[in-house]
Amino acid sequence: MGSEDKGDWVDITEKFRNAAKALPLGGLVHDEAFCLGEAMNAVEMMDPKMDAYCQENRISRKILTFEEARKEHLKVAQFTPEEQLGIIDELLACLATWLNGQNLAQTVFTCWYVHDLSAVEDPIIKAACIGVLKCCGYVREVLLASSVHEDEDQQTTLYHLFNLLRDLPDRRAMATLKDVELDMNRQIRHYASADSKAEPFAGAHCCTGASADNLDQVRALVTRIRFIKHLFGFCMHAENKQDESRGEARKSLKSASELLRELEKTMHFGIKRCDAEPKNATMLGFEPLVNEHLLPPCPRRPAVMSRCDAIRYYETLFPQLQSALEIVALPSLAACLECFWEFSWRRPLPTVVARSYILHLYFAMDMKTSEARLRDNCRAFCNPPALIAKVSITSRPDVAQMLQDFFGLLGQVIDETVHVLCTQRSWHRQKLVTVMNKLATLQDQGEQLDLSFNTLLQRSDPEYHHNGYFSSYVLWFVLQLQIHYVLLPFELGLYGQTEYHYAFCYAEFLFGWMAGCYKAAIEVQRRSEVAGVKGSKKAKTSRKVDREKESQIYLMQAKQNAARGCLRFLEAMYSSGKLARPEYPFGSERTRYSHRFQALTTFDRPQPLTYDVYSERSNLSTVADQDPVVLMTHALEAYKASCDLLEKLPQDNPEVASLTKVAKTNTVICKLLSSGHKKDSTEPPVFDFSVHRHYPIIRPK
Secondary structure, eight states, rough: GGGGGGOOOOHHHHHHHHHHHOOTTTTTOTTTTTTTHHHHHHHTOOOOTOOOOHHHHTOOOOOOHHHHHHHTOOOSSOOOOHHHHHHHHHHHHHHHHHHHOOOGGGGGGGGGGGGGGGOOOOOOHHHHHHHHHHHHHHHHHHHHHOOOTTOOOOOOOTTOOOOOOSSHHHHHHHHHHHHHHHHHHHHHHHHSOOOOOOOOOOOOOOOOOTTTTTTHHHHHHHHHHHHHHHHHHHHHTTTTSSSHHHHHHHHHHHHHHHHHHHHHHHHHGSSOEEEEEEEGGOOBBTTTTTTGGSOOOOOOOOOOOOHHHHHHHHHHHHHHHHHHHHHGOOOOHHHHHHHHHHHHHOOOOOOOHHHHHHHHHHHHHTTOOHHHHHHHHHHHTTOOOOOOOTTTGGGGGHHHHHHHHHHHHHHHHHHHHHHHHSOGGGGHHHHHHHHHHHHHHHHHHHHHHHHHHHHHHHHOOOOOOOOHHHHHHHHHHHHHHHHHHHHHHHHHHOGGGGHHHHHHHHHHHHHHHHHHHHHHHHHHHHHHHHOOOOHHHHHHHHHHHHHHHHHHHHHHHHHHHHHHHHHHHHHHHHHHHHHOOOTTTTTTTTHHHHHHHHHGOSSSOOOOHHHHHHHHHGGGGGGGGGGGHHHHHOOOOHHHHHHHHHTTTTTTHHHHHHHHHHHHHHHHHHHHHTTTTTTTOSSEEEEEEESSSOOEEEOOO
């Protein structure tokens, strides 16, 4: 403090402690300017768990910058192979930790060498740092462009200090990695073929500590340089829109995946960091606290993951990135949407990097939902007369404008839906509410279009009708979102066991509507073809589309029967007393039901399944008077019907295979229970969701 800032200071320590003694354990201070929100956000000063700056006072060593460390002790040249291996392995672990959600200040930039590459004299360390920084730059751009991560998912802040080498040309960076790999391979061949008295290999980018005695370490170094080269190659080529570059991205990612096993086998060659005390853990070239002054005074998350954990992370990430690359090769909008639905729920759950890449590729590769793609998708679904070129109303400017407005709004809704599917799965229900509100408006617009076009067709082309085309098309999207909204809590564990009954009841209701929607699409499509579209080629195409819709009808009906089987089984358990009806001392089942499905009340079609309608359909109030054996028989029949429908579908589909396993297992269990098996047991059953994410295998006790 300067002399001009001097003032009268009063020590309030004792007064503060005496006032704090008056508070009971767990008591809170409340004031107009200090309420619960401020108390939760406050940082407890000098508490090591809360005050990050307090940690620095506990560190015995001096925290140095790169320049200070270089002047005192930091090596920048003449590394041994063990040191080079340890530094690169640690740098790759830092990269994996950042990709997994940490910030750059606590991961990649804890390495001193990435702060100033011009001062690094060792070509191998410099090339590895260049490759990692270029990868960070590309991944960060994808994360920012896709914007699917929350603050707790990923940190992209550069603090206006970190340089990710965006000014360095990609060709030059790739050439640096290739030169190092080439010279080191020559060096290996030199020492492998020469006798022990051979002269040292002279090369601009070779390992200075290499010899005939440590060729295994040098080969391990080459593996790491190749891994970084392929990883950088993927990041570089994934940004290019040309088909050749997409192929190179797949090839680079596959090559990097194949090197992971070799990285793990040779990990013991490198030097290790001391993990006894994480805040004091240091190794050559790294300082965990070098950027601590940039971070806010809040609790810190765990530090850099171990090198083995980093390999496990890459093994999870690379297959997901391979799947993300498949989006650019899909021919139609329907295939792309199916890919996004499947990608969002696959196990293990996609990482934030994979989710960002699939969305970025979808939008960056000129694949954003356009009017032309939507028109093709609509033709394939129901073939409305307004999209048939030979129909006279298609030449009217007002019709063209109405179609443009309709498909423009629908394209925005689909793009928002795709964006939601790429966000963290726990946010889907909250984010889908906004999308469903827009779809409700679009549903009204689709019905109005059908009415308007039908009136115009009666005047100009009376052989055509336009009832139920665009309304069915929008209903298809509505039902997909509603089904996802209702079933997602099973995956996230949000439904209590007492809520299973009305959740499955709503699911059964929606699957029935979805099957009806596909049937209506087949009917109106055939009606349109009979009216004016002829030709064997078109007929063959139509029959193929019909078979695809019929397969979807079978699948929806199978899921509807599986949901009905769960309903009847739960009712049998309530009737036998093995499951107790829930009690609501501070509310009611109506309130909870309405809160769960409030977002679905904005639609006119399907009509919302209100609590009163649910009560009439389920009739749980009289379930105690019904015979549990009869109810269990009904459950058995529902599961049998589901199995019969699933047998008509190809079993190579993972969704069909898992649902078939659940239906067959539950069929056997319901048959045993209906015959009196474990009749005297009073233990409630266990619902196992490990096979299918929405439909449980029932395990009685």
